[in-house]
Amino acid sequence: MTFQELKALDEQYVMQTYGRFQVGIASGKGATLTGVDGDTYIDFASGIGVNSVGYGNPKWIAAITEQAQKLGHISNLYYSEPYVRLAERLCTRTGMACAFFANGGGEANEGLIKLARKYSYDKYGRGRSTIITLLNSFHGRTITTLQATGQEVFHQYFFPFTEGFRYAEANSIPALQEQAGDDVCAVMMELVQGEGGVMPLDYDYVQQVKALCEANDWLLLIDEVQTGVGRTGSMFCFQQYDIQPDAMTFAKGIAGGLPMAGILASEKCRKVLTPGTHATTFGGNPIAAAAGLAVQDILSDEELEHVKEKGAYLRAQIENLGSPAVSGTRGMGLMVGICLNEGYVNSELAGELIANGLLVLTAGQNVIRLLPPLTISYEELNQGIAILRKVLCK
């Protein structure tokens, strides 16, 4: 099927909810993709941070095909090995106590919000259900997580939204204290705001938020849907902030391309969600969990060191381009934002980069966001940097 045929079918039969780039992808290997018309692309997007171990990774393929031959799905009414092993691996790697498996980031965040409200309800009763989130955050597209998202543009059309969220400016303890009150049960945040523009929170701020949460018995909820699973150079980003969340979510990169997400809870929150209070049919699917285990194997501690090195290399190369469009870079590990100068438009440059063979993402006000596969080779990084030079330095 040619790109034009593909696009025509999409427009006729698929709900037009996405502003897609003008590219159809047929296959991939490593961090290199082949389009439906035969063009090749270097991938600095990973399908929005999902393809954490690259395309066609042999260990990932072996894990899911072996599992598919054994057992493709079984309900959570029964025990099965892949999900228990993945839960064990995630807990031992993070110091968290237990996992709940879901299917997407927004859904995992819904569960996180339920956990926080029930923790507080069990201990204090009704009326202590407000969660403070940060301005410029992004937490998902469900009716509740849209409202948890601290950006006005997301609070439209779908009224009534779920009540019980207040917003504070990031990196300001006074702003957070202004939102405090007897009705608060938790603070929820991304440590590097992803959709909001690749904005890492200040280390000291996060330390102080943790202390404030402990002092008030607010749960500290960390949304690691984008920052998690090695993206920032540690298994989870919180490990670089020297805090332990009370509960956190993961999704995007967890299963290297299959739909999977979940919650990790601390010992304190282990018993909050009980039988009958939370569930999902597909949660902990054996094939997704087997993929998750393969991702854990591939993203060894040594590999995560390479993520840090590759991220530093990529940012240095971009800053050394001397591009008139670029004002600087920010981020952590292989979560990189290219900040643009006035007069340059991120979506236009992204379109040009893609036309020249480099897939990138946009974020925030005027940022080009890069989330390459974590296993990308230096050769592929250099090919991508050459395309950045061509487009951003002309």
Ligand SMILES: *Cc1c(COP(=O)(O)O)cnc(C)c1O
């Ligand atoms: C992508 C994202 C979500 C939503 O995840 P979905 O899988 O699209 O529901 C939530 N939080 C953050 C931080 C994200 O980056």
